[in-house]
Amino acid sequence: xxxxRERILAAAETLIAHCGFQGMSMQLVAKQANVxxxxxxxxxxxxxxxxxxxxxxxxxxxxxxxxxNVNTTEPSHAQFRQLWLNxxxxxxxxxxxLCYRIQYEASPLFDREEERQMSDRYFKPVFEFFEHGRDAGxxxxxxxxxxxxxxxxxxxxxxxxxxxxxxxxxxxxxQQLLDASWNAILKR
Amino acid sequence: xxxxRERILAAAETLIAHCGFQGMSMQLVAKQANVxxxxxxxxxxxxxxxxxxxxxxxxxxxxxxxxxNVNTTEPSHAQFRQLWLNxxxxxxxxxxxLCYRIQYEASPLFDREEERQMSDRYFKPVFEFFEHGRDAGxxxxxxxxxxxxxxxxxxxxxxxxxxxxxxxxxxxxxQQLLDASWNAILKR
Amino acid sequence: xxxxRERILAAAETLIAHCGFQGMSMQLVAKQANVxxxxxxxxxxxxxxxxxxxxxxxxxxxxxxxxxNVNTTEPSHAQFRQLWLNxxxxxxxxxxxLCYRIQYEASPLFDREEERQMSDRYFKPVFEFFEHGRDAGxxxxxxxxxxxxxxxxxxxxxxxxxxxxxxxxxxxxxQQLLDASWNAILKR
Amino acid sequence: xxxxRERILAAAETLIAHCGFQGMSMQLVAKQANVxxxxxxxxxxxxxxxxxxxxxxxxxxxxxxxxxNVNTTEPSHAQFRQLWLNxxxxxxxxxxxLCYRIQYEASPLFDREEERQMSDRYFKPVFEFFEHGRDAGxxxxxxxxxxxxxxxxxxxxxxxxxxxxxxxxxxxxxQQLLDASWNAILKR
DNA sequence: TATGAATGAGATTTCATTCAT
DNA sequence: AATGAATGAAATCTCATTCAT
Numbered sequence: 001x002x003x004x005r006e007r008i009l010a011a012a013e014t015l016i017a018h019c020g021f022q023g024m025s026m027q028l029v030a031k032q033a034n035v036x037x038x039x040x041x042x043x044x045x046x047x048x049x050x051x052x053x054x055x056x057x058x059x060x061x062x063x064x065x066x067x068x069n070v071n072t073t074e075p076s077h078a079q080f081r082q083l084w085l086n087x088x089x090x091x092x093x094x095x096x097x098l099c100y101r102i103q104y105e106a107s108p109l110f111d112r113e114e115e116r117q118m119s120d121r122y123f124k125p126v127f128e129f130f131e132h133g134r135d136a137g138x139x140x141x142x143x144x145x146x147x148x149x150x151x152x153x154x155x156x157x158x159x160x161x162x163x164x165x166x167x168x169x170x171x172x173x174x175q176q177l178l179d180a181s182w183n184a185i186l187k188r
Numbered sequence: 189x190x191x192x193r194e195r196i197l198a199a200a201e202t203l204i205a206h207c208g209f210q211g212m213s214m215q216l217v218a219k220q221a222n223v224x225x226x227x228x229x230x231x232x233x234x235x236x237x238x239x240x241x242x243x244x245x246x247x248x249x250x251x252x253x254x255x256x257n258v259n260t261t262e263p264s265h266a267q268f269r270q271l272w273l274n275x276x277x278x279x280x281x282x283x284x285x286l287c288y289r290i291q292y293e294a295s296p297l298f299d300r301e302e303e304r305q306m307s308d309r310y311f312k313p314v315f316e317f318f319e320h321g322r323d324a325g326x327x328x329x330x331x332x333x334x335x336x337x338x339x340x341x342x343x344x345x346x347x348x349x350x351x352x353x354x355x356x357x358x359x360x361x362x363q364q365l366l367d368a369s370w371n372a373i374l375k376r
Numbered sequence: 377x378x379x380x381r382e383r384i385l386a387a388a389e390t391l392i393a394h395c396g397f398q399g400m401s402m403q404l405v406a407k408q409a410n411v412x413x414x415x416x417x418x419x420x421x422x423x424x425x426x427x428x429x430x431x432x433x434x435x436x437x438x439x440x441x442x443x444x445n446v447n448t449t450e451p452s453h454a455q456f457r458q459l460w461l462n463x464x465x466x467x468x469x470x471x472x473x474l475c476y477r478i479q480y481e482a483s484p485l486f487d488r489e490e491e492r493q494m495s496d497r498y499f500k501p502v503f504e505f506f507e508h509g510r511d512a513g514x515x516x517x518x519x520x521x522x523x524x525x526x527x528x529x530x531x532x533x534x535x536x537x538x539x540x541x542x543x544x545x546x547x548x549x550x551q552q553l554l555d556a557s558w559n560a561i562l563k564r
Numbered sequence: 565x566x567x568x569r570e571r572i573l574a575a576a577e578t579l580i581a582h583c584g585f586q587g588m589s590m591q592l593v594a595k596q597a598n599v600x601x602x603x604x605x606x607x608x609x610x611x612x613x614x615x616x617x618x619x620x621x622x623x624x625x626x627x628x629x630x631x632x633n634v635n636t637t638e639p640s641h642a643q644f645r646q647l648w649l650n651x652x653x654x655x656x657x658x659x660x661x662l663c664y665r666i667q668y669e670a671s672p673l674f675d676r677e678e679e680r681q682m683s684d685r686y687f688k689p690v691f692e693f694f695e696h697g698r699d700a701g702x703x704x705x706x707x708x709x710x711x712x713x714x715x716x717x718x719x720x721x722x723x724x725x726x727x728x729x730x731x732x733x734x735x736x737x738x739q740q741l742l743d744a745s746w747n748a749i750l751k752r
Numbered sequence: 753t754a755t756g757a758a759t760g761a762g763a764t765t766t767c768a769t770t771c772a773t
Numbered sequence: 774a775a776t777g778a779a780t781g782a783a784a785t786c787t788c789a790t791t792c793a794t
Contacts, residue, residue, distance in 0.1 A: 589787075589788055589789080590788070590789060590790080591787090591788065591789090592788095601789090601790085602790085602791080602792080605789095605790070605791085610789075610790080611788095611789065611790090
């Protein structure tokens with residue numbers, strides 16, 4: 001019954017998003033996932049492993065989502081727009097996932113090497129999009145990671161501010177932000 | 189001996205940066221600050237209060253630092269450059285402070301209203317800088333908070349990536365990033 | 377294994393009797409009951425709840441014991457004698473229980489309303505005994521609670537004095553005390 | 565400034581009455597008495613000594629109060645009435661004192677030998693009253709302590725019930741209770 | 753004599769993990 | 774495979790006592 005594994009992952013993510021890293025106990029995860037405490041340990045070696053798995057699972061999901069309908073070999077404003085909107089929509093639809101990721105990446109669980117490998121594995125097409133654009137003289141002369149960061153990753157903090165209610169955005173502002181991101185990476 | 193309070197705050201910040209929110213225990217803070225456990229409770233009502241105080245203390249410090257040598261009534265590329273570099277240098281010199289802030293803001297301790305009030309109190313000059321520039325037709329037509337976010341706040345995630353060793357930057361790239369930020373907020 | 381709950385209750389009662397309310401720690405209760413500290417919290421939400429439960433458990437036990445072989449609808453000297461002796465024997469056989477109750481009732485845990493409800497629930501037959509006697513013109517014209525108090529409850533302090541070794545009693549004195557109690561409540 | 569000592573004693577008594585033995589900390593006593601924490605230790609060796617002193621101080625006060633206007637060499641109903649009413653009024657006027665005493669006597673601080681000595685010292689006239697009455701054939705053939713207990717000490721639990729609001733008494737009932745006490749100790 | 757900041761042992765409570773069923 | 778009661782180490786917080794001022 002592999003959906004138990006899924007339920008446990010989702011429960012952990014939600015709990016961290018709402019109660020923070022300290023607020024997540026294995027007992028609470030079990031209750032939220034509707035399984036027994038011991039059951040968690042049949043799917044995950046320990047708490048740390050569970051947290052790492054949530055992270056990886058979500059990276060996989062994000063990468064799949066944001067590349068939807070994007071042709072990464074043809075860098076253009078239209079492709080970029082699709083990429084940017086996919087990212088935004090995912091973040092808005094999954095505030096727990098975002099909240100989790102930010103806490104995870106700032107925590108000591110986060111491991112540079114492992115992260116680089118996962119990035120490479122899951123976000124290769126995204127990086128390729130920026131590489132192609134840079135090599136065609138469209139984007140600034142920077143490593144693809146930096147272009148990706150400038151264009152997409154700052155949406156994370158922005159989304160968090162929206163979710164927490166610090167900023168309110170409307171269609172006009174979204175248009176402006178998309179445009180700002182495009183201008184930031186554009187050569188000249 | 190009011191420097192005890194300072195030592196406790198610094199110890200808490202460092203520990204959170206290195207061990208995460210969950211890894212920071214009051215015992216460890218006491219040891220790191222070289223005081224007895226009970227002493228912490230003479231200065232801070234409980235753990236939550238301590239964490240909130242670290243947050244406020246650092247906001248105060250950041251705002252003082254990044255406004256150094258900036259005339260906020262004259263928005264110009266030179267002033268912007270100073271602001272951006274101040275921010276960058278502060279973040280690089282105080283990676284713990286950054287790491288702390290990100291975790292704090294993603295945690296359930298974070299309170300929207302309180303945060304807005306503190307932002308208004310401490311970062312008023314920064315917001316004024318962007319307001320003046322916008323009203324003069326220099327910057328995009330956006331709330332000052334958003335301009336500030338686009339220009340400066342994404343430096344937070346970027347710095348974190350550097351600190352964690354995911355990205356390496358040199359002078360040329362810094363120049364590019366400064367330019368990218370400027371282009372992002374510029375009207376036209 | 378529901379006898380664990382029983383063991384915890386008994387351990388708490390004994391410890392309070394011997395070490396006082398302040399001397400009873402959850403660690404000691406656990407050791408005395410031969411369970412782990414955490415186990416207590418599976419059965420009782422917190423220390424206060426545990427103390428309240430000890431109280432209720434013992435009220436239940438007392439009421440059952442002192443009504444043994446007493447027909448409460450026939451108030452007479454013989455019935456009274458049985459009631460009085462039952463009470464005395466229970467107190468002598470369970471000095472811990474007594475010591476606990478006195479401390480509990482003098483402590484701030486004690487809640488008037490809750491107590492009145494428990495009294496009504498558990499000691500109804502005792503009160504009826506005194507009511508019937510009063511209505512038949514045998515006992516003084518007083519609320520049943522007061523008659524019960526005069527006749528039985530002062531045995532509590534008396535027993536405590538014996539337990540603590542302040543007073544020594546023999547059969548002759550018991551006879552006298554029983555007689556004194558009877559005279560106290562008798563009309564005329 | 566010996567009134568500091570008095571203030572500390574009063575503060576300890578009040579706190580125990582209201583917050584229980586566990587609720588009384590030396591810090592709270594200091595605050596309530598309006599002195600510094602360390603000052604308490606100039607007057608009392610430690611917490612236990614302080615608690616014992618409160619006890620003794622109050623015994624002294626009670627004995628002085630209840631013997632007011634009583635001629636202990638002439639046992640009679642009038643003298644008894646005065647004694648009984650003095651006791652009642654003291655208890656009603658000083659519910660904290662009562663509440664303290666009950667908790668103290670049930671606690672492990674209470675020491676049989678010391679208590680007997682203090683009783684003898686402070687309540688000698690009361691015991692003499694009952695001895696004279698017994699030797700004159702007026703009261704039951706019992707040790708004076710027991711007569712005193714039957715006549716007066718059960719007022720303690722009764723008063724506590726009133727203070728806690730479990731029982732309400734009026735003049736008629738007081739008259740009845742006084743009469744009941746008298747009947748209890750009377751020979752025949 | 754009086755103060756109150758500081759101490760650190762100890763109290764209550766939580767929670768990751770195990771294991772008999 | 775799944776359960777959830779039990780564990781006990783560790784976390785937070787309190788408080789009797791000391792001591793420099």
